[in-house]
Amino acid sequence: MADDYLGKKMEDYLKGNIKRTGTRRLTPAGNKPGTLSVKFPPRRVFVTGGASGIGRAIVKALTDAGCRVAFCDNDLPAGRDTSQATASQFHPVDVTDAEALDNAMQRVISSWGGIDVVVNNVGISGFKPITECSVQDFDRIISTNLRPVFITAKRLAAHRSSLQELTETARIINISSTRARMSEPESEAYAASKGGIESLTHSLMASLAHLRVTVNCIAPGWINCGPEDEIRPTDRTFHPSGRVGVPADIAAAVLFLCSPEADFINGQTITIDGGVTHKMIYPE
Numbered sequence: 643m644a645d646d647y648l649g650k651k652m653e654d655y656l657k658g659n660i661k662r663t664g665t666r667r668l669t670p671a672g673n674k675p676g677t678l679s680v681k682f683p684p685r686r687v688f689v690t691g692g693a694s695g696i697g698r699a700i701v702k703a704l705t706d707a708g709c710r711v712a713f714c715d716n717d718l719p720a721g722r723d724t725s726q727a728t729a730s731q732f733h734p735v736d737v738t739d740a741e742a743l744d745n746a747m748q749r750v751i752s753s754w755g756g757i758d759v760v761v762n763n764v765g766i767s768g769f770k771p772i773t774e775c776s777v778q779d780f781d782r783i784i785s786t787n788l789r790p791v792f793i794t795a796k797r798l799a800a801h802r803s804s805l806q807e808l809t810e811t812a813r814i815i816n817i818s819s820t821r822a823r824m825s826e827p828e829s830e831a832y833a834a835s836k837g838g839i840e841s842l843t844h845s846l847m848a849s850l851a852h853l854r855v856t857v858n859c860i861a862p863g864w865i866n867c868g869p870e871d872e873i874r875p876t877d878r879t880f881h882p883s884g885r886v887g888v889p890a891d892i893a894a895a896v897l898f899l900c901s902p903e904a905d906f907i908n909g910q911t912i913t914i915d916g917g918v919t920h921k922m923i924y925p926e
Contacts, residue, residue, distance in 0.1 A: 682707045685900060686754045688747055689713040690737055690790055691764025692730070693720035695867040696817065699889030700761055702728050703897050712750045714743065715764075737764050737790045738782065747797045759813040759900050760798055762791045762839070769828040780831045787835035788842070791816055795846050795857075802853040811905050814850070814857040815896055816843050820915050822861060840911050847909035856908045858899055862892050863915020882917030
């Protein structure tokens with residue numbers, strides 16, 4: 643026989659046998675209904691390509707959450723502007739220079755005593771017909787988009803290995819693209835770099851588990867980093883969500899993956915594209 647404890651309690655309540663002990667409605671966080679409070683610990687964060695676009699939104703979201711954030715970029719004016727606007731630390735670095743990128747991370751670790759979160763955001767495109775895409779063009783995109791993920795993970799692993807005690811779980815969050823799993827012509831180098839990031843994500847997850855590091859990936863779809871008035875009505879209706887994405891959509895996911903509540907999410911790629919990759923599209 644099923645235990646109908648809750649049913650009996652409800653019956654007693656309706657008969658007036660149980661009195662309410664209070665009248666205040668509470669959310670799980672104890673806030674007013676309709677609001678949510680997230681307990682976010684202070685984190686030391688390093689972001690690649692943080693000067694503009696999605697990277698800037700990530701830097702802002704993390705600094706707003708109380709994190710200490712350092713970022714690198716090769717755009718000096720944009721980097722200085724983002725640093726001043728967000729109270730973050732800017733390191734002018736061309737990530738294709740492996741030594742310069744590693745040195746920047748080492749400076750942050752030395753200054754702050756460690757890094758808790760690495761966000762690999764930096765990326766370039768450069769679509770060309772395959773007959774016009776040189777090996778140098780291909781290598782440039784790979785060394786900008788994919789290789790830094792390996793370099794930053796290697797440095798974080800070395801730092802974690804040097805610690806006597808691992809009291810907190812660290813995070814690596816890689817920014818990929820829906821182009822890793824769906825393509826258009828002339829995107830070989832870009833698609834290869836983003837597919838490599840997704841594969842490297844679950845490989846690093848397995849390799850860094852003993853160091854208490856979770857490794858996840860975010861695959862953005864169409865994210866508009868330009869003026870809103872450039873978006874056409876058809877661009878919005880093309881998305882099942884009814885709008886084109888904005889950098890803050892990706893930053894919100896990064897913020898969640900940095901939170902203590904996300905430590906069981908590991909080795910995953912999270913697609914944020916307004917539903918487009920699961921939309922059936924028929925020829926007109």
